[in-house]
Amino acid sequence: MxxxxxxxxxxxxxxxxxxxxxxxxxxxxxxxxxxxxxxxxxxxxxxxxxxxxxxxxxEGETAEHLMNKSFFHQWSGGQLEAYLPQLKQRPDILVHSLAIEIQCSPLSFERYTERTKNYQKHGYQPWWLLGNKLLPQQRWGQLQKAFCSYSPEKGIHLWGIKAQQKEIWLVYAIRNHFRLGFVYRIKKWCFREEPLEALLLYTDQQLTSLKWNFTEYRYHIQRKLFLDNAKIHELQQKIYLLGGNIQTLPGWCYQVSDFYFFFDDRLLFLRYCFTKAANFDEWLQLLKYLEFTWQYPLILQKEILILVYQECQRLAK
Ligand SMILES: [Zn+2]
Known part of the structure; x- marks a missing residue:
């Protein structure tokens, strides 16, 4: 401290x-x-x-954490290590209702979710910045995904902080591709280059779309079935129950989505349900068969479902 x-x-x-x-x-x-x-x-x-x-x-504080916290505080002003008695939590830095948490050491998903929800419940907006160890590189675990936020201007994104370089990183336009894995863009700022608001309001005018071949994706699903992939079989069962076949859905169902990140191949189920539902509420009812738990405390599930539904409407035309 x-x-x-x-x-x-x-x-x-x-x-x-x-x-x-x-x-x-x-x-x-x-x-x-x-x-x-x-x-x-x-x-x-x-x-x-x-x-x-x-x-x-x-947690024992690492040199990296102390440096990041100190640089961030010099740059942003705000209150350092302000203790919030109702929450029994202490963000690293508090700027008005923005609770900044610089996370350099591993943390359990449960503890992360608990801290995040506690801020939200009391009217604070948590802003997590990940240190070297947690910033995703090749591997994206449950925790990395859970640190993501969503906005139309940045797409799916998360924040990082680099003590050595004195930089803040925005990892944004994050997408998951069935063959390539996770793809994203990175924008870096040096401390003091811009005010804090400028980072939060950053928008990229050209969020390019992902190259995604829908016949290749359908083949990818068929191949997983052939190889007895357990998850695909389970998904196939759920689609069967509604009268469909995962290999022969309407062609648009295999098209690229901005939201494959959240659902992976289960998105096919969401899209098939769209063909069975007369409206949004009916669609939501059908989605219950998916037995899916939302693991993104910084993103409202309802907001994403509305966007998925709108995407279905566009594609199915
Ligand atoms: Zn103490």
Whole structure:
């Protein structure tokens, strides 16, 4: 942590200190005593004594996390390590109702979801930025996907932060392709290049569409069936129950989608249901057979379903 308190409640910034203060210092969250640390690798900071159970600073802070937090704070202003008592949470930086969380170490999906929902419930907007270890490269796990947001201007996107380069990264226009895997674009900003609002409002006028050959995709599905892929068989069963066959759906069902990322091949089920439903509400009823759980706490499922429905309307014409 970068801020500690004296017993009288005076806040001290680690950056302002040259040497260990003589006064006893405590953690502003749990009120246990902390020590001042200054070394070659990490920025000056405070740390709990070993084996302290602190509810608001549970993870040991890495050099990367301390640097990112300090740069971000210098750039954005806002409150550093502001403790929010109703939530029992402490965002790294708070700028009005924007709760900035810089995540450099692994985190469970459950813990991430819990923290995110807790912010949302209390009227804060969480903004997660991922450090080196978590920023997706080849592999996109459940957690990386769960960090994604959606807007029409950026498509599916997430944010990263690079301590060494002093940069913020926007990974955007993220799509999943049945053969190529995850594809995306990256926009980088140096700290202080632009104000924080400019990053949040960034739009790309040319979100290019994905090259996707629908006959190749249909073949890809047939091949998975032939190879006894369990997920495709399960999907085939669900489509059978509604009277269809996953290999012979109307041609438009195999066309490219901006939302394949969320559903992968299950999108075929959503599209087949569209051919069976008279309106949006009927369609939603049919989707229940998919038994699908939404794992994107930063994105409203309903918003995406409306867009998928509109895409079906466009393609089925
Ligand atoms: Zn503490």
């Amino acid at each position: 970068l801020i500690a308190e004296t017993k009288a409640g005076v806040k001290l910034f680690a950056n302002d200190l040259n040497e260990r203060p003589t006064e006893a210092l405590i953690c502003p969250g749990c009120k246990e005593s902390v020590v001042f640390k200054k070394g070659r690798i990490k920025l000056p900071h405070f740390a709990h004594k070993p084996h302290t159970q602190c509810f608001s600073f549970s």
